[in-house]
Amino acid sequence: MKRILTTVLLLFVGLSIYAQQVINGTVTDDEGIPLIGATVLGVGTTSGTVTDLDGTFSLSLREGTEAITVSYTGFQTQEVPLTNATSYDIVLSSASEVLDEVVVIGYGSTSKRFLTDNVAKLSSDDIDKVPVPNFQSTFAGKAAGVRVSQTNGKVDAGINIRVRGAASISAGSDPLYVLDGVPLINQNESQNGAPLNPLLSLSPTEIESIDILKDASSAAIYGARGANGVVLITTKRGKVGKAVMRLNLSGGVSEPTNTVEWLNTEEYVELFTEAGNNSGIDVTADFDRLSNGTDWRNSEVDTDWNDVVFRTGQQNNADFNISGGDEKTVYYLGGAYNDTEGIIIGNDLNRASARTNLRHNFSDKFTGGLNLGYSKTTINRVANDNSFTTPLQAIAQSPLSPPRLENGEPFAGTEYANFLLALDYGSYETRIRRLTGKAYGEYRFTSWLSFNSDFGYDMSNTTEDQFNGSRTPFQSTNGDAYSSNALQESYVWANYATFDRELSPGHDLNVVVGTEFTEAQRNFNSVSGIQFPSDDLQTISSAAEITAGSGSFTAYNFMSYFARAQYVLNSRYFIKGSIRSDGSSRFGADRRFGTFPAGSVGWIVSEESFLKGNRTLSFLKARVSYGLLGNSEIGNFPSRNLFGTTSYNQRPGIEPIQPGNSTLTWETTKQLDLGLEFSLFDSRLSGEIDYYRKLTDGLLFSTPLPGSSGATSINQNVGELENTGVELILNGDIVNSGGVRWNASFNIARNNVEIISLPNDNMDIVVAGNNINRAGEPVLAHYLPEYAGVDPANGDALYYINGDGEDARETTNDPNAANRIVAGQPFPDVTAGLTNTVAYGGITLTFTFQGEWGTSLYNAGGRFQSANARFFDNQTVDQLDRWQNPGDITDVPQARLFTSNGTAASTRYLEKADFIRLRNITLSYDLPRDWMERIGLTNTQLYLSGLNLLTFTDYSGYDPESRYDAVDLGRGQVFYSAPAARTVSFGLNLTF
């Protein structure tokens, strides 16, 4: 074996040497200023160099190289054909036009100009400096039709990304993440009921660019996993040239974007005394109990529980990297540390990560490399939103209650368990270790034929350790502890050949053919114990009694074949086709393979003679794509009729857990995209308009069954769903004179989602009572009785009957008699973003506004919080407007303690959540370069960055972006959900 390896290595090293030619030249901007560090590469080779301090370069190239490309950050990359000359003076123009940037498309890359697909590209400039620990939040508002939202203000909260609406209802709706060609594990491993962002483990500082494949033509190369779009992440690489070291340090503070106002003691006493009187209950003893015997009549204690829950958070970042290389080897080595203390007490995170990317030309023909990233993330978590001990539920506590006693101990007599007891005497710590690696080789048989073999490995290990000491709420077993260990790993082996050749002048053909095999496994173990000898002994080993344990294993495989071909005629007519065939263990044996074809055409109209040279319309491209995508995020064994294990009196049992459906398969999405790209007025204004239509059929549904059948749901491929939309992107070079540059980028997208058909003659599917899937309506529309206000005569809450009869608009005080109506949709139909960059001298100001319109949120906590004193929960201040006397006109019913009056689920608790938010703003200053060079630095930048500094909304809850993290997020509910953080951070960026 060893000898074979040696032989193989020798093979690669011993490849023949070609004749060389040497060229040189200078690179300047359009004002003649030399560009230092511009990259010059031989096309079709890996030979390259960077310009020196005078902007000059010298490059040795293989004989027969036809062109070089010259690139520099902030400028358009230029391809310069080589003639017989040996010296070239190259002028780069600024990159307000992004037509020629490189776009990663999966198993290859292309230039934006040649693209017939809809791909949104983000660079590290969009990602750097935004003070959030997860990379996904950095691109909120920056890509048209890509909606990014964090579940709520917990630092570890799950992230939801929807590309052009959701193509699914119950199957996964997250896009496929691919890191340097390796599909990433993105399975939530939280055991506390609230989703955890599995990609928190990836530091935003490692990322060079993100390409989001939005249409079928681009995503179809990922076949059965492409229906929700594909996010391709490219990590930073070294560039040829001397070693560059960068150090970035930043620190900031954060607070909640918003809080809600609750009754103070005086108001609480007034409202609840009245509520008690109306129900014939004397509440003074309860006030004495809640106030711990303090003088509530004179507001001796007046607690604003917001102040107990929230704190000023902190964020510190440090990252250091060194990169560089020579003609043979390029390298990037980086490390980063993030320490985030959340705005919710008890919630924090720290992450240490490192990355090594190496690439080496073993010969002219053989290139190999290794990308390796590893990280450890430690998170202190708080309970999910539906838990009495999650901090935000403390806002339900009476203002009469002191949070702590004089001796500092949490007050145990609060109406609900005091979360401070859980905070002081319990813990929940999650650790994620992540390793993502790729070893790859590329062999070029000829200048136009190469073969790539990529072997990727991804490991995500999540451990969770919970301890509840003897003094935590609901504790009766001298403490309990839980410990879990989830190990997920996958490997991907992709092999593909690329043919890229100009067949004859004006005829270019690019073909990729390959296979990919993916195997993913998950091992999970957990153990629970009770009866601890001491609160200081907190690991399971100290538990006197082990009460539960689990060990499980699951797996899935994919075997895929793919091909893609693009033909370009005269650099202006494009035709592209791709096909992928995916087989998966997840699909029923009869339907194991699915085939996903796509095609697209493009035409650069501006290259035609009638437009060529037109300075008003300098670029115009039309493109059309159509294709088929799949969604295989349907669980590992969804089609089987299964019995799972249970036990009774510690004897083993089995019980039905899943009704079977042998015909179950992936969801299929057909997507049409019509796009127009243009560039106007000397490229001062450029943009794209796209129209798309996505039709998903065979929707996977966990269809509710009548409980009388013994099961409550079954997985079915039923119904059709359509997303149609329009996206507009405008990039403007607004001012570019007198040393001032002002660029703006605006995007707006409208997505209309509609269920086209459902099984059994479009029978409604009601989800958990208050959401509905109904033909002709959006997915998971709110489905609620319609609140009709208050009967002025008696203070009863009223609901519209909304029946079929003539009495439809009559009202009733019996919620059972009120028919539910479709009352709103749980996601936006319009999303927009506006990014402005203004630069003068060394000062740059960048800010991004983001807006969403159309969402309605149902506050599932409303029936406790704004319930006209139904329970002893503190109430929102608007409840003071309650009905008191006959004739009162108000929307708040009479307060009746312990009696439901208007607290049934209804539109009373449904609210529009439109907003515009100043997502982030960064002010940076580059210190003059000549100062810096004297002390050995090439660049020094100071910056001030803000996140969520301003929010414009009429929404009355905590935050229009927060969601209830313990139910399906798609349902558009909030329930004691924490607001997002507002952060201001100061940073220093040094380059040596």
Added chain:
Amino acid sequence: MNQLSKLLFLGLFSLALTNCEDRLEIDPAQSLDADTALGTEANINTVLVGTYAEAGRNDAYGGLYQMMVDLLGANGNVTWGGTFFDPGDIFNKAILVTNGFVAGFWNTEYAVVNQANLILDNLDVVDSSPGERDRVEGEARFLRALAYFDLNRMFSSGDLGVPLRTEGLVDYSADLTIDRASTSAVYSLVVSDLEQAIELLPETNGVFADRYSAQALLARVQLHLGNNEAALAAADNVIENSGRTLTPTYADAFNNDANSTEDLFAIQVTSQDGENDLIVHYASEANGGRRGDVRINDAYLDVFGSDTTDDARANFFVEGEVAGRRLTGKYTNQFGNISLIRLAEMYLIRAEANLRLDSEVGASPREDLNTIRGRAGAELLEEDDDIDLTFILNERLRELAFEGFFLHDYRRFGVEIDGFDPDDDALVFPIPQSETDTNMGILQNPGYN
């Protein structure tokens, strides 16, 4: 050399193409396909164990069923003081069709029914001995009868009973809509299942249902149906032949890790499995509860009259963390079993049936009541004490309180509940909205439209 490296790559390529497709066949590691699960005797036995686990879910006999009966029939004895809407609405007799506790009970009971049906459908594979097959069949019939009896008691309105399924469902692509059966048809199945179970089951069967569990349940069912002779015969048989004996003290009958001598059937709870939601809602925080969602009012003590010092049952309370909250002493062991049928109830059934029939089968009503009262330390009844049905009802309230009897007992004795006529529609559960949303055409109960 070059040729060799090309070959190497082509080799890798073809390896990738061919070697992986057969790996697409993966079986789940934690679950069995239905064919396997129902295909062997050993597996049918584990399905049977699973059916007990299902019945023991918190939604049903793990506690919420008993609590809902106590709350809907509270009649001043208890107050719901917790912060959950659903039980609060049950307590207030203002149940919404969306009530999650009601739906949970419905779904869980029907899951029990389906699993029992699957066992009965697949008895053929239980072929090791006729006795084994009889035992398995008897237990399945017992569990199905238990589920249907309580479903019908909670949901039937007039002659409108609950949907009756007697065959297990495996194929869920079939039409699953089903109409409601008549109330009497459901009860007939319950009686017939129990009569068969009594014949099929062994005299003892560990913690699982045995002959006397079935006979005791039959006594309860017959009493509920007003078939006093049948109730009397069944209760008498259990008392005489089951070998069960009252525990020495009243307290001994509760909070047991293993069944007590008087348990005829109990839901098993251990620290590792089973659920005890009676603890969650009736117990203090120190005992694993939520500080007493269900509180016992002073009015309950009235049922003891002046006899409150010696009667252990009048003092079987716990003071919760919140001063003044009186909680029951019946639920203090977080991992204790939940007694569903105790021998004490059989004495009460025999006494009541004898009184109603004016007979003294087994013992006189006075003797049976004294058996119960003597164990609790209550004053014994004298020969000339007048024993009427009200006294029987009160004795049941004293003995069986907080065990899921209030609603049924008040209604059976025709007593108004919290101002509601015993036949009021508000004392019957609504068919859950989750059922009416999916089982199109099923009739809702009056009062919930």
